[in-house]
Amino acid sequence: MLEHKLIDIQQRLKQPVAHATGLPNERYVEAAAFNEDRKYVMGTGWSCIAFAEDLPENNYVLPIDFMGVPLVVTRDNNGQLRVFHNVCSHRGMHLAEEPCQTKGMLVCPYHSWSYKMNGELRGTPHVGGYGNHSHPEFDRAKGNLREVRSAIWLNAVFINLSGDAIAFDDYIKPLTRQFDELCSADDRLQFVSGNDDCRTTMTVKSNWKLPVENYLESYHLPTVHPELNKTSPLDVHFDLERFDNGGGQGSENYTRTNIGGNYLPGLASWDADKSNLAVYPVLYPNTFIGLHSDHLFIMYLQPTALDQTVEHVRISYVGEEALASPYQAHRQALLDAWTNVFKEDIFAVERMQKGRFSPGYEGGVFSPAMDAPTVHFHQWVADQLVKHA
Ligand code: FES
Ligand SMILES: [Fe+2]
Secondary structure: OOOOHHHHHHHHHHHHHHHHOOOHHHHHHHHHHHHHHHHHHOOOOEEEEEEHHHHHOEEEEEEEEEOOOEEEEEEOOOOEEEEEEEEOOOOOEOOOOOOEEEEOOOEEEOOOOOOEEEOOEEOOOOOOOOOOOOOOOOOOOOOOEEEEEEEEEEOEEEEEEEEEOHHHHHHHHHHHHHHHHOOHHHHHHHOOOOOOEEEEEEEEEOHHHHHHHHHHOOOOOOOHHHHHHHHHHHHHEEEOOOOOOEEEEEEEEOOOOOOEEEEOOOOOOOOHHHOOOEEEEEOOOEEEEEEEOOOEEEEEEEEEEOOOEEEEEEEEEOOOHOOOOHHHHHHHHHHHHHHHHHHHHHHHHHHHHHOOOOOOOOOOOOOOOHHHHHHHHHHHHHHHHHOOO
């Protein structure tokens, strides 16, 4: 994209919300936008690509497609997670094809070079000629897998593909500070997730940015989520304090699930007089969070095409006891409720995607009262493009 055009878009987004214009259609529908978003937006910040629970055993490998870039998450013998480029250093074969437990080695199926879970190239059969598995001129260390910068936060796996983003702790600090007003950081480490009743995935036919924009605002609650709007209506929603890499909204009317007079365990440090508070921030670019006193959900977006995005959702509960059978009905009820809410949003983002093909739309006009979070995200995207492209 031409630099002067980008700067022009950035300037129009810096206007007060009432006068701002959003990202142009081409950022949603033009083929080049997908790779540009990977290189300059998703790849330069901290993007969520998996959940730690997706690697249920030690010595496990999980291949990931990150907007066309093949990656692999590994869990070593001590449980440590790492992320690598999923490609053999010899002739460039794609290494792991399916999630699976290994015997501690990732073996390339072409010439059988093998890699430890920490990426070290270990076995190089016949590299020095038949029966010689080393060669004086062959430096094995040069063949180690290329590691991708990663961080684990609340059991979500984040990467910074470009390798030069600010430290993850600094990236997330403004958000964790907001969380600290509700509960302690130590307490949040109690969130654990289980199996099928704790996760779901959905595929939406839209560019990845539209689900972000939709999640950021509560303006659509009365029309898109009529049931949710009965218990948590628009007038009890509030904007979260926006920070460099995120923003979102919250509700003052969260109601804990009551089944037969029983409630899920809650975080001990969460004040009883704040138990109706819940916050729904987005950590840009692709991570949605729902923090409640008795559960946490994280949804991350996996863009699989310019106009297709997979939404991965995982719900966590407070302590192992919340994953036991007495709370099965609670977990199922919450999974059903959130799945329903997220499904209600699908038509909205898919129809915005359709609308982005219209030459009669050029970024749109915004509600000064309701659309500030959306404009903030557009500004952030434009800033990333200007800074990195
Ligand atoms: S390409 Fe992997 S061992 Fe040759
Ligand atoms: Fe929604």
